[in-house]
Amino acid sequence: MAQPAIRVGILGATGAVGQTFVRRLANHPWFSIAALAASERSAGKSYRDAANWLSSRPMPEAVADMEVVPCTPDAVDADLVFSGLDSSVAGEIEADFAEAGFPVISNAKNYRMAPDVPLLIPEINPEHAALIDEQTWSGGGFIVTNPNCSTVGLVCALRPLVEAFTVEAVQVTMLQALSGAGYPGVASLDALGNVVPYIGGEEEKLDEEPRKILGTYADGAIQEADLAVSAQCNRVPVRNGHLACASVRFSDAIGPDAVEDAFRTYESPVDVSALPSAPERLVVVDNAPDAPQPRKHVYAGDGMTVTVGRIQACTVNHVKFVALSHNTIRGAAGGAILNAEQLVHEGRITPAVA
Ligand SMILES: NC(=O)C1=CN([C@@H]2O[C@H](COP(=O)(O)OP(=O)(O)OC[C@H]3O[C@@H](n4cnc5c(N)ncnc54)[C@H](OP(=O)(O)O)[C@@H]3O)[C@@H](O)[C@H]2O)C=CC1
Numbered sequence: 001m002a003q004p005a006i007r008v009g010i011l012g013a014t015g016a017v018g019q020t021f022v023r024r025l026a027n028h029p030w031f032s033i034a035a036l037a038a039s040e041r042s043a044g045k046s047y048r049d050a051a052n053w054l055s056s057r058p059m060p061e062a063v064a065d066m067e068v069v070p071c072t073p074d075a076v077d078a079d080l081v082f083s084g085l086d087s088s089v090a091g092e093i094e095a096d097f098a099e100a101g102f103p104v105i106s107n108a109k110n111y112r113m114a115p116d117v118p119l120l121i122p123e124i125n126p127e128h129a130a131l132i133d134e135q136t137w138s139g140g141g142f143i144v145t146n147p148n149c150s151t152v153g154l155v156c157a158l159r160p161l162v163e164a165f166t167v168e169a170v171q172v173t174m175l176q177a178l179s180g181a182g183y184p185g186v187a188s189l190d191a192l193g194n195v196v197p198y199i200g201g202e203e204e205k206l207d208e209e210p211r212k213i214l215g216t217y218a219d220g221a222i223q224e225a226d227l228a229v230s231a232q233c234n235r236v237p238v239r240n241g242h243l244a245c246a247s248v249r250f251s252d253a254i255g256p257d258a259v260e261d262a263f264r265t266y267e268s269p270v271d272v273s274a275l276p277s278a279p280e281r282l283v284v285v286d287n288a289p290d291a292p293q294p295r296k297h298v299y300a301g302d303g304m305t306v307t308v309g310r311i312q313a314c315t316v317n318h319v320k321f322v323a324l325s326h327n328t329i330r331g332a333a334g335g336a337i338l339n340a341e342q343l344v345h346e347g348r349i350t351p352a353v354a
């Protein structure tokens with residue numbers, strides 16, 4: 001299907017996540033970048049001067065000379081906005097845009113657990129988008145969020161298991177990349193040759209977000225999944241890629257072969273061929289004894305596929321495995337762009353009529 005051109009704004013465009021939005025939207029087949037917005041510190045400057053460009057690939061020419069505008073609805077002329085805003089300001093600014101009638105596709109944590117806000121992964125819970133109809137912003141806009149970057153990898157691996165079996169409990173140890181802390185992030189003397197077993201607020205998000213994502217939509221609300229998750233989160237000296245070392249307890253004695261089969265046969269409820277950012281497979285299994293590794297596997301499916309390996313029987317729970325996801329692509333900007341594609345595909349976002 002030929003898609004109309006949708007003009008997008010990026011809130012927080014100068015930040016680490018904002019730059020990933022810029023890179024992945026620069027040549028997008030449906031979306032064109034119409035506005036780059038950031039704080040008053042950046043507004044009025046060219047994007048080239050305002051952004052401390054972090055990627056090893058060059059800044060797209062088409063945005064380098066665009067003027068950065070403030071994060072206010074009257075300064076942004078677009079059909080939708082992506083938000084890579086710092087969470088200390090995202091709550092208020094995203095609300096202003098929703099009030100002004102914008103679809104807000106947010107990567108920030110502020111509204112994820114709000115009862116009327118979808119916490120969306122199209123290949124897992126596309127029906128949760130119906131929560132948009134429960135939102136009551138005066139200007140008719142809405143907010144849709146994507147999960148925390150560690151939650152994403154874990155739930156993509158859990159979804160095939162929840163569909164095939166009854167999952168009772170999950171114990172997960174996360175090894176999280178430095179890029180998750182943004183730039184400049186963790187001090188080099190803390191990061192180098194070290195592991196920091198604390199990421200503020202992260203374990204709580206992993207305990208609660210999966211229950212909403214894997215929950216059931218009915219009559220304008222989500223019934224959370226009955227599933228206990230206990231997480232321990234560590235910052236490790238890796239550039240990109242969050243590794244989840246998980247063990248799962250089922251209601252019955254499910255073994256590793258059945259779990260591997262569930263990963264291999266999982267079919268997304270949406271037609272992924274219709275969505276430009278969707279990978280062919282949400283989850284792939286790699287049975288090499290030393291897979292998955294951030295350096296070798298993090299760009300599976302252009303950073304949108306989760307790689308699972310080390311699937312084994314567990315003597316405490318039933319089965320254990322390791323799942324790797326790209327934290328700033330599937331776990332942030334790539335996931336948000338995929339959400340917007342799904343909402344366009346469903347007809348919930350359309351270009352404004354001039
Ligand atoms: N890094 C990652 O892997 C992940 C990050 N996230 C989340 O994404 C969000 C952004 O993270 P990250 O990109 O690392 O953060 P950065 O600090 O790199 O970027 C923050 C952005 O917010 C803008 N901003 C800050 N204050 C204001 C303000 N008062 N008004 C308008 N804009 C403002 C900044 O603009 P300026 O440059 O002008 O200051 C910048 O564009 C956070 O909510 C984070 O928790 C989520 C998942 C993964």
Ligand SMILES: N[C@@H](CC(=O)OP(=O)(O)O)C(=O)O
Pocket residue numbers: 087107108109147148149150176177179180181199202205327
């Ligand atoms: N806390 C995550 C990144 C992040 O900002 O998460 P959230 O989107 O939930 O605020 C990490 O450190 O890897």
